[in-house]
Amino acid sequence: MTVRMDNVGIVVEDLSAAITFFRVLGLELEGQTVVEGEWAGRVTGLGNQRVEIAMMRTPDGHGRLELSRFLEPPIVADHRNAPVNALGYLRVMFAVEDLDETLGRLREHGGELVSTEVVRYEDAYRLCYVRGPEGILIGLAQEIG
Structure with missing residues (x-):
């Protein structure tokens, strides 16, 4: 069985600032679009959603980072300033x-x-x-x- 990580997702409020930060790090903007509709909500379990996404890629092409800004539904939790020993996604x-x-x-x-x-x-x-x-x-x- 072959497994390859496709991307890591990060939800942000300021998509432009996040894109700039990761470009400065050295990632390249692969594409930017709005994903919406009932089909997308079936994937995430959020129902009808509208999300602006930007896909960033490492220069070697092996790693991708998906930056998402939710337009609908609204954000329900904020873990951005959690300490490094918090449960869940870290870094x-x-x-x-x-x-x-x-x-x-x-x-x-x-x-x-x-x-x-x-x-x-x-x-x-x-x-x-x-x-x-x-x-x-x-x-x-x-x-x-």
Whole structure:
């Protein structure tokens, strides 16, 4: 049996700011559209829905991130500022070539370190968590050596 992850979804209020943040990270906008109707609601269990989505793709083409802004039905919960030990979805981790340079670019677009420093894991990785627009939590990892 073959399994391949297609995408990870994140619900946002400001789709434009989220697209910009992930473009600055290095993802490419694959497409943007509105998904609506009864058929979509059958997939999600939300009934009749209207959602503006943007599909972002990693430059290597192997990873995709779906950003969604719900127009109908309204948002019912907000987990954006949950601590990193909260149950459920936590973050998406991205491997980057130059963590310091990437952090510099993200900071210009509202990215903030969750901790006060980038941490080294043995002689393998430099790691950090970053909160972006709307509190979106991502991880960054730079392989050492």
